Each structure stands twice: as structure tokens, then as C-alpha cells.
Amino acid sequence: MYRRRPLRPRRPxxxxxxxxxxxxxxxxxxxxxxxxxxTMLWTVRVSFSNSRTFPxxxxxxxxxxxxxxxxxxxLVSLQHIVLYGACFIVACIVLGMLLAIFxxxxxxxxxxxxxxxxxxxxxxxxxxxxxxxxxxNPSLGAQAVxxxxxxxxxxxxWIVDQDWVVYTVVIATVWxxxxxxxxxxxxxxxxxxxxxxxxxxxxxxxxxxxxxSIVIPMLGPSxxxxxxxxxxxxxxLYDAVVAMTQGGPGTASEVPAKFIMDYLFGRANIGLASAxxxxxxxxxxxxxxxxxxxxxxxxxxxxV
Numbered sequence: 001m002y003r004r005r006p007l008r009p010r011r012p013x014x015x016x017x018x019x020x021x022x023x024x025x026x027x028x029x030x031x032x033x034x035x036x037x038x039t040m041l042w043t044v045r046v047s048f049s050n051s052r053t054f055p056x057x058x059x060x061x062x063x064x065x066x067x068x069x070x071x072x073x074x075l076v077s078l079q080h081i082v083l084y085g086a087c088f089i090v091a092c093i094v095l096g097m098l099l100a101i102f103x104x105x106x107x108x109x110x111x112x113x114x115x116x117x118x119x120x121x122x123x124x125x126x127x128x129x130x131x132x133x134x135x136x137n138p139s140l141g142a143q144a145v146x147x148x149x150x151x152x153x154x155x156x157x158w159i160v161d162q163d164w165v166v167y168t169v170v171i172a173t174v175w176x177x178x179x180x181x182x183x184x185x186x187x188x189x190x191x192x193x194x195x196x197x198x199x200x201x202x203x204x205x206x207x208x209x210x211x212x213s214i215v216i217p218m219l220g221p222s223x224x225x226x227x228x229x230x231x232x233x234x235x236x237l238y239d240a241v242v243a244m245t246q247g248g249p250g251t252a253s254e255v256p257a258k259f260i261m262d263y264l265f266g267r268a269n270i271g272l273a274s275a276x277x278x279x280x281x282x283x284x285x286x287x288x289x290x291x292x293x294x295x296x297x298x299x300x301x302x303x304v
Contacts, residue, residue, distance in 0.1 A: 040281070047274035055270060064275035074276065077254040084166055084255070085234040091174045092230055093223065096181025101211065103182070104189045114186070118179040125176065129243025132172035133159065136244075162252035165245055169253060173240050177233060181226045188222035189215065224295055228288065235284055256280055 050060045068074050099117055103110055120128065135141045136159040146154035158164035192215055200210045238257035245253045256276060264273035 043274045043277050046270060047278045049271055051271035051274070053268040053270070060271070064271045065279070068272060068275045068279065071272075073251055073254060074256075074259055076251050077256045077259045080166055080253060081234065081237065081255050084170060084237065085231070087167065087170045088173055088177075088234060089227065089230045091170065092178045092181050093226060095174060095178040096226065097185050097216070099178065099182040100185035100189055103186055114183070117182050120176045121179045123176060125173070125239035126243045128172055128176045129240040132168070132175070133244045136168050136171075159245065160249060162249050165249065165253045169237075169240055169244060172244060173233070173237070176240075177230065180229065184222045184226050185219060188219040192218065224291070228291070231284075231287065235280060 046055050047064055048059060048061060049056050050058050050063065103113055103117075107113065136156070138144065138157040138160060141156075143154055143156040146156070159168045196214065197210070200207070200214075236257060237255050238261065241247060241253055241255055241258055247254045247258050257280075260273045260276045260280075263269045263276070
């Protein structure tokens, strides 16, 4: 009787075709080397020169960095981005969490609500900025509408008020990004075991107490992912500011990214713009590197 020989397990493709695997990775590897690492190192080099309109090779030490931190506009932009970042991240996480908890109650039309809440994130920041510029315009937007329907003393002109204009940018961008946080938190909430809720009901524990003491601490990975994504949005803030306020009134809504773009293209000072870019890069590394280190250590302890 003919007996069929058992098939030998095939070796992984990476062992059989190592050259093919490297060839497939080559385009992405070259992109990372030249488009990311290459431009990063080039920016660092230019920041130590006296470059103006075009890059130059003359070494100027930390001259550009000294000029940068003696530039009042740069210092103001740092103050604004810190204020904006704190308000934006906290508001997005709180609002996104509340929306996720609301949808997690198995409400009717859940799919429609998820789409409505997440849709603004699909828009560009330019579109968001233009829409909210119209809404907040004292002559055309919410203030004008309220006054036409009888609220003669309605006053909502934050977008032209130097003390409040940053908060208008916060409102617009929170409206856009909170849906992303909602999606991340909802995915985490749907991973909570139903037995937890049954046990809480049997013990008579209030639902809000379960969320505060048990569920939200379990959402650590989702919260950390949301924080990283929101922090990157803060550092990259440019489009919404340009669309809404152009950095004004005056420099009341100036942010580092706009400062860099203005000095790079508008004032033809590539050296100062490069120094500002390096400072922002170091800021990101200083904040995110310890964050990822602590996260990896926590994951390693959990695996042990």
C-alpha cells in the first residue's frame, strides 16, 4: 500500500530568500535614511552656521541659538504652545473619554454617533480652521446670529481678543481631535470583561466608581497612545493657526511651527529657522523618550 510521506515544514521566507527581503525593504530604508535622518542631520549642521537665504558652511557655534532665545517672538510662541498643549491634551482626553463612555452604554444608533464624532478628524486642519474662523467671526458668526435673534448684548469675540485667541484655537482643534481619542478609548472599553460589570452590580458598586477605580486605570495603553498622538499634533500645530488667525492679533497666537515657517520662507533666515527646529526636536525627544522608556519597563515587568 502506498504511504504518503509527511511534508517537511518549510523554512520561513526570510531564511529562504534573505536577499529578496532586503531588496523589498530597500526603498523604505533609503527613504528613512535620506528623507528623515539625512534632513535631520542637515538641519542640525545648518543651525550652527550663519546661513541666511542659502545654506553656508561657515561655523558659527551657538550664535543662532543665542539669537533665538533673545527673540521675543520665539519666547512668546513657546508660552503659547505650552498653554495650548496643556488645554488641548487635557480637553481632548476628557471629552474623548466621556464620548466613549456614552457610546459604550449600547445607545441606539451607535454606528451613526461614532461616525459623527469621528468625522471631524478626517478633515484637514485648514478646513477646520476656516470653518471655526467663520463661526467665531464677531461680524458673521455666532455673535452676530445671537444678536439678530434678540440677544443684543451677546459677546463672543475671542478670536480678535489677544487674551483669549489661543483658546479659540483650542476649541477648534479639540472639536477635530476628540473623536480620535473617543475611538481609542472605546476600543479599550470594549475589551473590558462583562464579568467585571456583573460583579460590580452584585456588590452594589456605583457605575461611576467602577469607571474611576477600575476601568480607566485599565485603559493605560489607550491613554498613552492618545497622549503621544495628541502631543505630536501640538508640536505640529500650524495649519489651524494660519487658517484662523495668521498668528494674530499681533503675535497673540504665534506658535513655534509658524515662527519656523516665517523665518524659513518669509524672512529668509534659514539658520535661525533651523535652530528653532532643532530646539523643537530636542523638546519632543526630552518628553517622549522617558515616556516610552517607562512604558517599556512597565511592559517588561508585566511579562515577568
